[in-house]
Amino acid sequence: MITGASSGIGQATARLLHSQGMRIIACGRREDRLNALRDELGKDDVLTLTFDVRDEHAVNAAIGSLPEPWKDIYILVNNAGNAHGLDTLQHGSTADWDAMIDINVKGLLYVSRAVLPGMVERNSGHVVNIGSIAGKEVYANGAVYCASKHAVDAINKGMRIDLNGTRVKVSAIHPGLVETEFSLVRFKGDADRSEQVYKGYDPLQAEDIAHTLLFMVNRPWHVNIADVLILPSHQAASTIVSKS
Numbered sequence: 455m456i457t458g459a460s461s462g463i464g465q466a467t468a469r470l471l472h473s474q475g476m477r478i479i480a481c482g483r484r485e486d487r488l489n490a491l492r493d494e495l496g497k498d499d500v501l502t503l504t505f506d507v508r509d510e511h512a513v514n515a516a517i518g519s520l521p522e523p524w525k526d527i528y529i530l531v532n533n534a535g536n537a538h539g540l541d542t543l544q545h546g547s548t549a550d551w552d553a554m555i556d557i558n559v560k561g562l563l564y565v566s567r568a569v570l571p572g573m574v575e576r577n578s579g580h581v582v583n584i585g586s587i588a589g590k591e592v593y594a595n596g597a598v599y600c601a602s603k604h605a606v607d608a609i610n611k612g613m614r615i616d617l618n619g620t621r622v623k624v625s626a627i628h629p630g631l632v633e634t635e636f637s638l639v640r641f642k643g644d645a646d647r648s649e650q651v652y653k654g655y656d657p658l659q660a661e662d663i664a665h666t667l668l669f670m671v672n673r674p675w676h677v678n679i680a681d682v683l684i685l686p687s688h689q690a691a692s693t694i695v696s697k698s
């Protein structure tokens with residue numbers, strides 16, 4: 455099960471895991487995108503679930519509605535999330551803050567709460583939480599996004615502690631700059647501003663994160679790659695990028 459499979463890292467992960475023979479539960483709000491992915495990969499191998507991770511009832515209804523052959527989720531990729539705005543705290547929009555906390559933090563918790571009991575019952579599973587370099591550092595104008603990703607970092611560590619003693623693994627990937635629709639969302643559809651974020655250097659591509667995740671979920675049982683910070687080689691820290 456991959457949340458945020460309609461775009462970027464989640465979509466690339468869906469394609470790659472499917473290419474390795476896995477069946478995919480692809481989640482997101484944009485049904486047309488999910489349907490296109492299902493048409494591309496094949497109806498037998500992809501089940502789509504359309505819900506907003508902010509809506510606890512919708513999360514529970516969607517996951518609770520999974521038909522029998524799809525009920526047992528072996529890998530959960532908690533990927534849905536975005537930044538909304540880039541502002542100081544004194545000027546930021548509270549609606550943007552609500553979106554980031556509700557999606558990146560509470561949404562991840564709701565989905566995890568719905569999926570984890572089944573994994574524990576079967577004593578089998580792997581959760582990969584997608585954090586960010588913003589969960590390891592704080593940068594100017596990004597306090598609330600960074601706070602949301604620091605929360606993901608804490609939840610990831612807490613989840614691993616809570617599940618210790620079961621055969622459910624918990625890992626996190628913390629990417630630096632990845633060229634996806636992330637900046638388009640952050641800048642509210644401003645394509646020119648968004649493109650600037652990825653210009654003058656080689657950013658990561660969504661497929662780079664997908665390949666890292668595939669390596670992590672393919673390790674033998676006794677190996678858990680617990681925490682990965684992955685950056686473009688041109689990036690040294692959140693806002694230190696060597697551009698030409």
Ligand code: NDP
Pocket residue numbers: 457458459460461462463464481482483484485487505506507508533534535536537557561584585586587628629630631632633634635636637639660
């Ligand atoms: P995209 O904008 O391309 O993808 C975001 C995905 O999240 C979409 O599939 C979107 O689906 C889904 N999503 C957003 N809001 C909701 C919601 N309320 N309910 C359900 N799904 C939602 O960005 P990325 O692929 O880059 O982002 C994926 C993850 O990677 C995020 O958690 C992001 O914070 C993290 N990340 C990204 C980095 C980057 O530089 N790109 C770097 C570090 C971390 P839909 O709109 O259809 O609901």
Ligand code: 8X3
Pocket residue numbers: 537585586587588629630631632636692
């Ligand atoms: C997304 C990348 O640099 O905006 O997490 O934090 S950044």
